[in-house]
Amino acid sequence: MKICVLVKQVPGSDAQFSVSPDGSWIQETGLPFEMNESDNYALEEALQIREQMGDSEVVIVSLGPDRCQKVIREALAKGADRAIHIKEDSPYETDPYSIATSLANTIKDEKFELVLSGLQSDDLGFGQTGVILGEILGMTTATLVVGTEIQDGKIKVKRELESGWFQWQTMDLPASLAIQSGLNQPRYPSLKGIMGAKKKEIKESSFAEMCDIDGLQAFNGLSVQRAEKQTEMIEGTVDQVVNKLVDVFKNEIRIN
Amino acid sequence: MDILVVLEDKNGNIHRMSQEAITGAQQIGSEFNLSVGILAMGSNAAALSEQAAQYDVEEVLTLENEHLNHYTADGYGAAVAQVVTNENPKYVFFGYTYQVRDYVPRVSAKLKRPFLNDAVSYSTEGGNPVFSKQVLNAKLVTALQPSDGGPILISFQSAAFSSENIQSGSANARTISVDIDAAVIKTVTEDPFQEEAGGVDLSSAELIVSIGRGIGKEENIPLAQELAKVMGAELASSRPVVDSGWLTPHHQIGSSGQTVAPKLYLALGISGAIQHVVGMKGSKNIVVVNKDPDAPLFELADYGVVGDVLEIIPKLTEALK
Numbered sequence: 001m002k003i004c005v006l007v008k009q010v011p012g013s014d015a016q017f018s019v020s021p022d023g024s025w026i027q028e029t030g031l032p033f034e035m036n037e038s039d040n041y042a043l044e045e046a047l048q049i050r051e052q053m054g055d056s057e058v059v060i061v062s063l064g065p066d067r068c069q070k071v072i073r074e075a076l077a078k079g080a081d082r083a084i085h086i087k088e089d090s091p092y093e094t095d096p097y098s099i100a101t102s103l104a105n106t107i108k109d110e111k112f113e114l115v116l117s118g119l120q121s122d123d124l125g126f127g128q129t130g131v132i133l134g135e136i137l138g139m140t141t142a143t144l145v146v147g148t149e150i151q152d153g154k155i156k157v158k159r160e161l162e163s164g165w166f167q168w169q170t171m172d173l174p175a176s177l178a179i180q181s182g183l184n185q186p187r188y189p190s191l192k193g194i195m196g197a198k199k200k201e202i203k204e205s206s207f208a209e210m211c212d213i214d215g216l217q218a219f220n221g222l223s224v225q226r227a228e229k230q231t232e233m234i235e236g237t238v239d240q241v242v243n244k245l246v247d248v249f250k251n252e253i254r255i256n
Numbered sequence: 257m258d259i260l261v262v263l264e265d266k267n268g269n270i271h272r273m274s275q276e277a278i279t280g281a282q283q284i285g286s287e288f289n290l291s292v293g294i295l296a297m298g299s300n301a302a303a304l305s306e307q308a309a310q311y312d313v314e315e316v317l318t319l320e321n322e323h324l325n326h327y328t329a330d331g332y333g334a335a336v337a338q339v340v341t342n343e344n345p346k347y348v349f350f351g352y353t354y355q356v357r358d359y360v361p362r363v364s365a366k367l368k369r370p371f372l373n374d375a376v377s378y379s380t381e382g383g384n385p386v387f388s389k390q391v392l393n394a395k396l397v398t399a400l401q402p403s404d405g406g407p408i409l410i411s412f413q414s415a416a417f418s419s420e421n422i423q424s425g426s427a428n429a430r431t432i433s434v435d436i437d438a439a440v441i442k443t444v445t446e447d448p449f450q451e452e453a454g455g456v457d458l459s460s461a462e463l464i465v466s467i468g469r470g471i472g473k474e475e476n477i478p479l480a481q482e483l484a485k486v487m488g489a490e491l492a493s494s495r496p497v498v499d500s501g502w503l504t505p506h507h508q509i510g511s512s513g514q515t516v517a518p519k520l521y522l523a524l525g526i527s528g529a530i531q532h533v534v535g536m537k538g539s540k541n542i543v544v545v546n547k548d549p550d551a552p553l554f555e556l557a558d559y560g561v562v563g564d565v566l567e568i569i570p571k572l573t574e575a576l577k
Binding site: 011013014016017019026095096097100122123124125126127128131132134135136140141142143144159160161162163164165166167168169170171172180181182185214215216217218219220221222223224229231232233234235238239241242243245246248249252253255256 | 357361371373393396401451463488505527557572
């Protein structure tokens with residue numbers, strides 16, 4: 001089975017953001033970047049499907065600036081077979097439809113049977129790219145996928161619904177699945193994997209070359225979230241903070 | 257109509273998030289002089305239409321079709337795209353539910369029109385509404401600028417509008433149809449099920465101690481359990497703690513877990529991703545401890561502490577004994 005995994009590099013979950021002077025994006029200098037969390041689970045799912053099916057190939061596709069090479073290498077070190085890097089210095093200026101179009105143009109001749117992506121990116125959180133890509137390429141689509149089984153030329157997926165409910169659905173291939181985090185245990189790269197990754201192919205193209213349409217929406221600057229509530233900040237040493245918290249619990253909130 | 261609200265069926269009733277979207281449509285409609293229509297579809301379309309007809313909108317559209325009796329992204333994507341093409345509203349509103357995430361990007365791609373998902377608020381620019389969305393772990397907000405030339409699809413984050421403000425009234429009724437080729441449906445769905453429910457119903461808990469990524473590692477979980485025990489509180493968590501296997505899924509608060517509104521929600525090491533916030537923002541008192549002063553959950557806190565939960569938890573447990 002030929003499997004494509006869409007991998008995005010995003011700022012780490014602990015990153016502190018400051019808006020760039022022109023207000024268009026954040027200042028990236030010094031920020032830690034890592035693989036988008038749900039993409040990591042999508043990659044693991046692809047590697048597990050390859051292990052079950054045998055005779056399969058896992059191809060990473062990532063869109064973004066040169067720094068994305070780090071997560072591409074990481075994915076190759078974990079076991080992906082090869083990668084395609086669509087270069088774009090300002091990926092945040094594009095929208096999900098344009099990105100999906102560039103991805104579709106990049107992979108349409110590869111004839112993937114399965115495209116796996118993370119449910120949503122931790123930076124922009126559109127959560128649309130994998131579904132739009134599926135629609136453009138005439139694939140079936142499913143999101144919030146928490147389990148997969150390949151059966152008789154179809155794929156059966158377990159989808160998370162709201163409030164703790166789930167549903168199985170059986171879909172024709174090719175399919176594009178947006179993977180929910182937590183469905184497997186992502187592996188760490190082995191030393192052998194890291195060494196081997198250096199020899200694996202990373203094909204390069206550019207977003208400008210691959211996206212032949214105008215975007216459907218654009219960012220209109222970033223601003224800091226305004227506070228919804230008056231928050232009383234408790235400051236001091238750990239002991240002072242703890243004493244004040246006890247006071248708040250007992251005398252303000254009145255827990256018993 | 258100018259604004260079309262697409263309803264979601266929740267066991268024969270209008271989904272709470274759809275009611276919020278109707279409220280938003282009514283507010284935006286009256287502010288910008290736009291008429292509002294509501295679309296009910298699927299096997300419960302008649303029941304949903306009847307409920308929707310009690311609201312103050314221009315008209316309620318009812319759509320029944322054999323291919324819409326069970327939800328599939330294939331069928332719903334095709335149906336909504338056709339309705340939007342036929343009705344040509346300026347805006348199409350949805351609640352940002354799991355189902356909307358699943359099929360509305362398909363509608364966006366079919367129509368080549370933007371899907372502004374997860375809007376939290378709107379402002380006015382040049383006499384038109386401009387919609388904003390949270391980005392970068394909900395630490396920053398951006399306005400989204402759609403391209404010109406046709407309907408704009410917008411889904412609203414939970415509580416962007418309060419359904420308590422929904423306006424009752426009357427609405428005209430209209431039955432519509434779409435043409436869905438059976439070959440379009442390439443998905444077969446089974447009945448929804450719940451995994452074995454375990455432990456307590458957090459929704460009735462008065463006090464909740466909730467832990468997030470900041471707890472660091474599985475070995476630190478007993479510290480939080482001990483604190484919850486001395487407080488007489490239930491222990492809960494954000495998604496990453498459950499994903500890591502440190503607590504079982506029934507501890508999870510948020511869009512994929514439980515919704516709670518306790519007297520005290522003590523959030524320890526939880527940054528406040530929107531998926532978590534929607535499950536706990538109704539809490540009467542929210543106390544947040546996090547080492548990151550920019551953690552978005554501080555926005556909702558009544559009391560906040562910037563500090564290391566691993567230092568504070570044991571001392572707090574001791575002090576409350």
